Amino acid sequence: MKIGMFDSGLGGLTVLKEFVKKYPNNIYIYYGDTKNIPYGDKTKQELIKLIREIITFFEKEKVDMIIIACGTISSMCLNEIRQMTNILIYDVISPTIEYLQKTNQNKIGIFATNATINSHIFKTSLKNKKILEIATQEFVPMIENNKIDLNIIKKYCNQISSCDVLVLGCTHYPILEQKLKKYLPDVLIINMAIPLLNKVKLFNDSNLSREIVSNEIVLYFTKKSDTLLQNINNVLDFPYKIIFL
Ligand code: DGL
Secondary structure (H helix, E strand, O other), X not given: OEEEEEEOOOOOHHHHHHHHHHOOOOEXXXXXXXXXXXXXXXXXXXXXXXXXXXXXXXXXXXXXXXEEOOHHHHHHHXXXXXXXXXXXXXXXXXXXXXXXXXXXXXXXXXXEOHHHHHHOHHHHHOOOOEEEEEEOOOHHHHHXXXXXXXXXXXXXXXXXXXXXXXXEOOOOHHHHHHHHHHHOOOOEEEEOHHHHHHHOOOOOOHHXXXXXXXXXXXXXXXXXXXXXXXXXXXXXXXXXXXXXX
């Protein structure tokens, strides 16, 4: 299967990583829109314009499926994307909401971008739970520039330390997971890629253990930055090919 995934930058690679681990024998085309990062501060109109280009790109690539590996786009533009194309679409937020609806955990903290928090997607979909939504927009530039400020992380962690669960509502945030765990040892941290993986049923032939070759995973980025290559290598532990658009 040929799978397209996209995000504003590095974040969606945390989703790609989990997919390649569970479903290695597919072709993955990743689109990181680094020219337009951050998405979390953009209006819906601005995002829709950017997405149109990405969907056209994936249509030309003839992908079988598109994974919206971005919390911001998942929370704001899912219906619009479904109207743009006939390609099968999965978003990264709905499977986490479905998972949370079935759990007993009641007090749920959400860290996400301004746009996702302002959409209140978690609060409106989980009415019987206590939801604490916190915009942590500083995390994205910290991750992209590889300048992690532990004081900022600690400040936000203190705000949700009484929660049972913390949802990493932006796909960049799993890159900080180990650091978040240090401040929140008793909180269950959810990487949204995991419920998504359980929802998307691909032919699971990982037991064939065929080695992945780099031209099966192609990463497209719309802009180069000083830290990009190093950051990609910090997230991905398999070979890939990179192309700048
Ligand atoms: N990784 C994205 C998300 O999941 C976008 C972050 C941004 O560009 O603001 O929301």
